[in-house]
Each structure stands twice: as C-alpha cells, then as structure tokens.
Amino acid sequence: MASLPPRTIHVALFPFMAKGHTIPIFDLARFLLCRKISITIFTTPANRPFFSDSLSGTNINIIEIPFPQNIQGVPPGVESY
Numbered sequence: 001m002a003s004l005p006p007r008t009i010h011v012a013l014f015p016f017m018a019k020g021h022t023i024p025i026f027d028l029a030r031f032l033l034c035r036k037i038s039i040t041i042f043t044t045p046a047n048r049p050f051f052s053d054s055l056s057g058t059n060i061n062i063i064e065i066p067f068p069q070n071i072q073g074v075p076p077g078v079e080s081y
Helices: 019-034 047-056
Strands: 010-013 038-043 061-064
Touching: 010 019, 019 038, 019 047, 038 047, 047 061
Parallel strands: 010 038, 038 061
Antiparallel strands: none
C-alpha cells in the first residue's frame, strides 16, 4: 500500500486595513506558523511596510493588491484609518 504525501496547509489572510484589525492577524499568522502552516497575507502598497516590519524574520508571503482610486469621501493616498 503506497503512502500518501503529507498534506500541506496554506492559509490566506486578508485583514481589514485598520491597524487595530491587522495586529490580531499578525498574532494569528505567527500561531499558524508554529503549526507548520504556510501563510500568505494580502495588503495594499501603503500598508506593506507595516506588515513587512511586523513580520520580519518569518517566511510569511506578503502580496500587494492595488487600492482603488477616486473613492468618494476617501482622501487620495489614504488606505487605512
């Protein structure tokens, strides 16, 4: 009987871009890493430095997605409050 290859779990996280929402996501990501789970986090270009600094020293993948432009009521260049 052939053995099956080990299953790899990969979790994608897409937090709301306010800092109060992203910090718990960092804790969750580190918790999952301790259990050998691969993590990818999606963020916007302006928020990437905060993610990169907070998750330095880990092998978490960070993927940037563009933030929509010209949204009524949102000042240009603002991606989180």
